[in-house]
Amino acid sequence: MDAGLLEQMLLGALLALSVYLPLRCGQLSLATPGFYAVGGYVAALLSTGVPAFAGTGATSPLPALLVEMVLAGALAGLIALAIGGPVLRLRGIYLAIATIALVEILRVINLNLPFTGGAMGIFGIPQPFAQPEGYVAFTLALLALACWLCQRLEALRLGRAMAAIRDDELAAACVGIDTPHTKLIAFVASALLAGVTGAVAAHFFNSWNARAGSFDASITTLAFVVFGGSRLWPGPVLGGLLLTALPELLRPVGDLRLILFGAVILLGPLFFPQGLVTAERLQRLQTLAALLPRRRGAPLAP
Amino acid sequence: MIPGRLHRAGTGLLALALLLAGCGGDGGKQPINLAGGVPVGAVLALTGNANVYGQDQKIGLELALKQRNGVGGINGRPLKLALEDSGSDEPGANAAFTLQINNGMLALIGPTLSQQAFSADPIAQRRGVPVVAPSNTATGIPEIGSFISRVSAQSSVIAPLAIEAALKLQPGLKRAAVFYAQDDAYSTAETTIFQQTLKGRGLDPVTVQRTQLNDQDFQNQISAALREQPDLIVLSLQAVDGGNLIRQLRELGYRGLIVAGNGMNTPNIYPICQKYCDGVLIGQAYSPELDTPANNAFLKAFRAAKGGATPPQLTAQAYTALQVVAEALVRLDKRLPLAGANLVEARKALMAEILSGSYATPLGEIRFTPEGEVIQSQFYVARVRMDPGGRSGRFALLK
CATH class of the missing domain: 3.40.50.2300 (Response regulator)
Structure with missing residues (x-):
């Protein structure tokens, strides 16, 4: 498999996790691509405009990328913090509409700011890695970190509070969970992750423009989660990886590939309404995995 | 229970991704594969x-x-x-x-x-x-x-020619209106050149209207532009949005000249604006009559x-x-x-x-040129001529 495609898959998985975080708290937010675009602009502007970040022009130093990621995450997080308060008073479909509006507002601002390069965007972004394999290793580490944090969340009070809000917000509030605060944390964490992902993506794609954060992208990232499953973090990761790869893997079928891709997206939720990854399926996989070594007679048993 | 399982599933998933990553890379020293041509x-x-x-x-x-x-x-x-x-x-x-x-x-x-x-x-x-x-x-x-x-x-060479041609057809033109898709690289690049050319000929645009690449309905922008009573409309739009805009422009009563950019330089606009494509001026880098x-x-x-x-x-x-x-x-x-x-x-x-x-x-x-820019000597301007049925037409070169 090509490393460039693998990198896009990993970026897709990170974005899917960003959509998953508010969903874990029962909040349907489509704002991820907006924060992703903001993060990308931070990295693009810094690495093309500030000599310390630009390196030699063609290659940029790795520490610069890390600083860009921190700044991109911080800016996206701050925007989320500022607007999260009023926006998160909305629920369900109204919240979704508000976040779509947010994505549109950010897009139009990005198109019209004097320093973001208009529709052409910013191009010639220096590369911290000479080969796509470098990006893959780096993004894989980032994804592993994000997955580990999501996993930790399951055991933390915050994670349990989020799950409680998802299952019944009123009941959660009754047992003393600070629901607005918890929802805000989930929203900010989602923005932060999207911003950091954008910073990596801007370098990888060479160029960055407002189309990175469009309504289409909102729907695509939502599809990752719906397809993969929204209950457990491996769901969005799997959805992000698969749905990013599929249009490319289908290239051999020629003109039919986008039709097939559409059919897969349609059939996925029809046959797996909870998404591909559910607790029951993971359990079954686990039992199967546990059976296999015993059959082979591997010396695992004490 | 579940967390432990999740953990292992996740590790497996990441290991799989790593494995796939290992398959990447291309050998730089390979010979050319000439099998089949x-x-x-x-x-x-x-x-x-x-x-x-x-x-x-x-x-x-x-x-x-x-x-x-x-x-x-x-x-x-x-x-x-x-x-x-x-x-x-x-x-x-x-x-x-x-x-x-x-x-x-x-x-x-x-x-x-x-x-x-x-x-x-x-x-x-x-x-x-x-x-x-x-x-x-x-x-x-x-x-x-x-x-x-x-x-x-590049458009900086071709775009001005169509404006010149419009001025030749109707020397008294005074009020130009400009449309472009603000979220498209081609449109924004070309409209800058169109606007410079207009200014250079003393035709300061009376209005500049921004659209979006995926827009279908341009009633707002068109009404705003027509209030300024333009006698020349200059479009930097791609084929689909541009074709729709021309159609709506004519339906809303605009009768003057239209100059379009390279984005509409394809017969595939015929089915979109049909009979309304008629008369549009477009600069050309190719002449079938050569x-x-x-x-x-x-x-x-x-x-x-x-x-x-x-x-x-x-x-x-x-x-x-x-x-x-x-x-x-x-x-x-x-x-x-x-x-x-x-x-x-x-x-x-x-x-x-x-x-x-x-x-x-x-x-x-x-x-x-040594940078890779094309050096071409001749450019042309065509006027779209639609057949009476409005189904098909041709790009007729202006002499």
């Missing part, structure tokens, strides 16, 4: 909102391929063209470029849109693969790098394939792009036989060969 790749927008251009370009490439293989290919070895769809966005173009480069293509033709070129061309540049762009007109494309060239003259052996051969091939129709500029430019690559390959193969040559070095030598040559093409005699 000399490999050249094309990346066109065959789906998405730019597909109307990709369809025109595909025909041009197919005709050029047939022509080249009819006269002996690359010194007796057939030319092999691999066509990939880029969609109409940047990630699609990036993926298609990478795929073609990994498949060992000697040179790439594409991508269709300037916006895609800014994203995908640096990939080819980094990996040292020659790119000949058949339709990128935005400023700054050959400047992306030493491996990037184009046969499509009487040279190269153009006559192209015309004959096109008419044989498409039943008597007139080839659009995009088709002629795509034909030219493949012709340029093929002729450079023929010369290169004589100097440095492709069989047994190292792929990396052959790509580098091919780029130098492309830039150093002079080509008799349907566009006329063309050459390249």
